[in-house]
Amino acid sequence: MATNAIKKPGAAEEQVLYASVLEKGMLAGLGILVITFVVYVLGIFEPYIPVEDLSRYWSMNVHDYLQAANITPGWWWASQLGKGDFLNFIGIALLAGVTIICYAAIIPTLLRKKDIVYAVLALLEVIVLSAAASGLIAGGGH
Amino acid sequence: MKRYLFPIAIFLLVFLWISPALAAVDPAAAADAGGPWWQWPIILFVVTFVMGIVAVLGGVGGGVLFVPIISGFFPFHLDFVRGCGLLVALSGALAAGPGLLKRNMASLRLAIPVAVIASACAIVGAMLGLALPTNVVQTALGATILGICVIMLTAKKSEFPEVKKPDALSTALHITGIYREESTGKDIEWRVHRTPLGLATFIIIGVMAGMFGLGAGWANVPVLNLMMGAPLKISVATSKFLLSITDTSAAWIYLNKGCVIPMMVVPSLIGIMLGSLIGVKILAKAKPTFIRWMVIGILAFAGLKALTKGLGITLF
Numbered sequence: 171m172a173t174n175a176i177k178k179p180g181a182a183e184e185q186v187l188y189a190s191v192l193e194k195g196m197l198a199g200l201g202i203l204v205i206t207f208v209v210y211v212l213g214i215f216e217p218y219i220p221v222e223d224l225s226r227y228w229s230m231n232v233h234d235y236l237q238a239a240n241i242t243p244g245w246w247w248a249s250q251l252g253k254g255d256f257l258n259f260i261g262i263a264l265l266a267g268v269t270i271i272c273y274a275a276i277i278p279t280l281l282r283k284k285d286i287v288y289a290v291l292a293l294l295e296v297i298v299l300s301a302a303a304s305g306l307i308a309g310g311g312h
Numbered sequence: 313m314k315r316y317l318f319p320i321a322i323f324l325l326v327f328l329w330i331s332p333a334l335a336a337v338d339p340a341a342a343a344d345a346g347g348p349w350w351q352w353p354i355i356l357f358v359v360t361f362v363m364g365i366v367a368v369l370g371g372v373g374g375g376v377l378f379v380p381i382i383s384g385f386f387p388f389h390l391d392f393v394r395g396c397g398l399l400v401a402l403s404g405a406l407a408a409g410p411g412l413l414k415r416n417m418a419s420l421r422l423a424i425p426v427a428v429i430a431s432a433c434a435i436v437g438a439m440l441g442l443a444l445p446t447n448v449v450q451t452a453l454g455a456t457i458l459g460i461c462v463i464m465l466t467a468k469k470s471e472f473p474e475v476k477k478p479d480a481l482s483t484a485l486h487i488t489g490i491y492r493e494e495s496t497g498k499d500i501e502w503r504v505h506r507t508p509l510g511l512a513t514f515i516i517i518g519v520m521a522g523m524f525g526l527g528a529g530w531a532n533v534p535v536l537n538l539m540m541g542a543p544l545k546i547s548v549a550t551s552k553f554l555l556s557i558t559d560t561s562a563a564w565i566y567l568n569k570g571c572v573i574p575m576m577v578v579p580s581l582i583g584i585m586l587g588s589l590i591g592v593k594i595l596a597k598a599k600p601t602f603i604r605w606m607v608i609g610i611l612a613f614a615g616l617k618a619l620t621k622g623l624g625i626t627l628f
Contacts (some may be wrong), residue, residue: 179499181413185420192556196406200585206534207578222373224348225387226576231435232391236570243570259567261469265403266567269560276420287485291424295557298432302564307435 183283186274191275203261215254244305270299271286352386357579360400364587369594370607371548373555374584375401375527377607380457380614383450384621388576390446390453394525395571396580398563399529403581404522405555406520417549418487422504422542425552429511430528431561432517436523438565447622453524454619460530461612464604467534472500481507491546502543506567510540522562527555 179181181189209215219227229234236243250256272294280289301307323350379397383390441449478488488503505511513535521528532551536542537574542550566572581583 178414179490182315185413185416188420188609189410193410196410199406200403203578204582205451207574210574223350223576224573225352228392228573228576231389232571234388236390241570244568255574257388258578259572262399262567262572262574262577264562265406266560267557268406268588269557288421288424291428293529294428295431298428298435299557299561299564302431302435303568304560305459305568307439307565309322 184279184285184288187279188276191272192268193270195264195271199261199264199268200263202264203258206257206261210254210258213254215252215257217254219255254286267303270296270303273299320336320429326587332541335380345585350412351527351599353579354577356386356576357583360580360583361408364584364589365591365594366587366607366610366627367584368588368591370604372607372611373401373527373529373552374404374588375525375559376457376460376471376530376557377614378452378580378584380611380618382580383453384614384617390450390571391571392573392576395529395569396561396576397525397527397560398566399572400580400584401525401555402559402563403585405527405559406550407585407588409556412553414516415435416489416491417545417551418553419487419546419550420553421485421489421544421588422487422536422550423557424544425487425507425553426511426514426536427557429523430514430554430558433515434558434562435519435565437519437524438562439522440519441523441525442565442569442571447624449523449622450618451622454615454617454622456520456526456594456613457615457618460609461499463530463534464608468538469533469544470537471504471507471544473537473541473543475505477505478503479505479507480564481511489503490547491543500543500563502546503538504540504542506539506541510535512540521558525562525566528558536607541609577626 175203181183210217214223218241230238235241247256247259251260275299277289277292277296280292281285336531359381360378363381365375367374367377377395378400379393382388382397383393385394388396398427409418413420481487482504485507487507488499488501490499492498493500517528517531517535518596519529520526532548532554535542536547537544538548
């Protein structure tokens with residue numbers, strides 16, 4: 171395995187790359203979230219759940235909420251992007267997913283440096299996070 | 313001192329304003345008791361804004377304040393509070409991560425092996441937390457928060473731990489680094505030991521982070537600093553960065569289970585991020601010892617509230 175001996179107090183190439191991708195993704199996610207929230211609050215797109223009814227739902231447990239509001243868990247929200255509330259999920263998903271992109275971005279650099287162990291660890295992390303994001307790992311319900 | 317009297321006063325005023333609603337035995341009834349729908353998102357924004365300031369000054373993450381306080385005193389169900397709390401902690405870590413990595417204060421080399429374990433276990437914790445009855449999770453959350461208070465009161469910190477010899481695993485993985493210590497102008501070379509024990513501890517940390525929707529920074533720092541021997545600044549910075557990975561996996565579980573309500577998430581997220589920015593500016597000039605004591609007091613109160621709520625006892 172290639173060494174990653176750091177002799178100077180500077181970040182390694184893959185670390186700088188990770189930081190760069192993270193910064194762009196984070197800013198994009200936040201920006202989209204702010205814009206879509208303004209659209210939601212101003213009622214430009216009709217929300218799936220009327221804002222006046224939200225207080226009825228947010229005190230329920232999630233199982234009852236999904237039933238009462240007729241919402242399907244998982245990636246169903248992606249089919250409801252025409253609704254003002256679900257539009258916000260774009261920014262939320264980007265913030266939740268940017269780490270996966272960062273890890274994927276550094277794998278080629280690690281392989282080029284022949285840092286196979288860390289390339290495998292990074293790939294493992296991409297698999298773990300993608301599995302979580304996919305919705306295939308289902309939690310229980312109350 | 314005068315600079316943070318204002319945000320503390322706002323925090324107290326908001327609590328006094330919302331206390332009639334919070335005093336209701338049934339928080340859900342309080343939410344339906346009338347008043348415009350937008351009052352709760354606005355209250356959430358103001359509270360999380362102040363929380364962001366206080367968290368930075370008190371040296372804690374947003375998640376550890378958010379979940380117990382919001383679940384204890386707001387009408388939102390714990391499922392949504394945890395989902396929101398994870399996204400809040402995640403966003404804070406995403407915002408801080410690039411700067412910490414570029415300055416080489418956060419170590420990707422240290423974080424990557426730890427993150428695989430912590431993030432996988434956070435998935436398990438999230439699934440467990442959503443499967444268990446709410447009162448069980450609430451009780452466990454209360455006990456954990458009170459435990460965090462004890463850790464904050466008693467845990468020592470070591471600025472530059474002595475690592476006589478790195479262990480075989482950290483040597484094989486080349487978990488080492490150099491950073492410039494600004495206070496002395498010197499380059500500090502660091503290494504770690506007890507890596508297998510540290511990685512094993514992150515199993516527990518990951519499960520708890522996922523189960524309770526907390527950020528786990530309160531546990532990351534002692535493990536990285538005291539157990540594995542990383543310098544304090546490296547430990548704090550790497551911990552903050554690590555949250556962006558651990559919380560990502562758990563956040564997706566909550567997101568896919570439907571535990572995310574944008575009207576809760578967005579005001580909280582923006583509030584705490586803006587508050588953190590102000591907190592960082594104040595931190596550079598303030599001595600936050602008083603704030604730290606206040607944070608411990610607030611956490612103890614919120615932890616007790618969560619514990620009694622879970623046990624079905626009405627103390628306050």
